[in-house]
Amino acid sequence: MLDRFAQEWFPDVVLHDLLPSLARFAVGFVAASVIGIVLGLAIGMSRTLAEYLRPTLEFLRALPAVAILPVAVFVLGLGDSMRIAVIVLGVVFPVLVNATAGARSVRPERIDTARMFGLSRIAIARRVVLPSALPMISAGLRVALPIALIMTVVSELVGGQNGLGFYLSAHQQMLDIPAMFTAVIVLGVLGNLLNVLYTAAENRMLHWAKHA
Secondary structure, three states, X not given: OHHHXXXXXXHHHHHHHHHHHHHHHHHHHHHHHHHHHHHHHHHHHOHHHHHHHHHHHHHHXXXXXXXXXXXXXXXXXXXXXXXXXXXXXXXXXXXXXXXXXXXXXXXHHHHHHHHXXXXXXXXXXXXXXXXXXXXXXXXXXXXXXXXXXXXXXXXXXXXXXXXXXXHHHHHHHOOOHHHXXXXXXXXXXXXXXXXXXXXXXHHHHOHHHHHO
């Protein structure tokens, strides 16, 4: 299996499948993170917005992201836009829920003090609510990280031309067991590597939260 890995993966599979998967993963994860954080902070700061959006968000949250794949294919086709949309749908809710909870956990006196100094609502969100909510947001991002990798592979199983999901599907059809196991091992190593890198970044950027 190691010989097979060395012969096939460098550079062919790395360039044709691994790098495209990582690109989709990165775009989908970043897009979902931005949407989840912004919307979560807004909902956490506004009861009116929370009541207005709750039915729609609860409906979407209850939908398994995998179940939306046929609809995404029908609406967006088989290109990267469909795959990124599936990743975003799978990732956005863990981030959104934690961002909302983080925004609601901010002590009211901090917000009242900011208002006394004349800060606008956007300034309060950026300078008061976001820093206070960062530990919970980071926890949501940690949960979302492996989900993004899973959804990347799932989105590539249907009508793909490249990517790790396409690689798995193609070799499954050929009953190529060693290649399939190699891909699974690569995914496991990749997931652990992403977790280690995120943990290191989290410890470096949020070290102050342990002493807050």
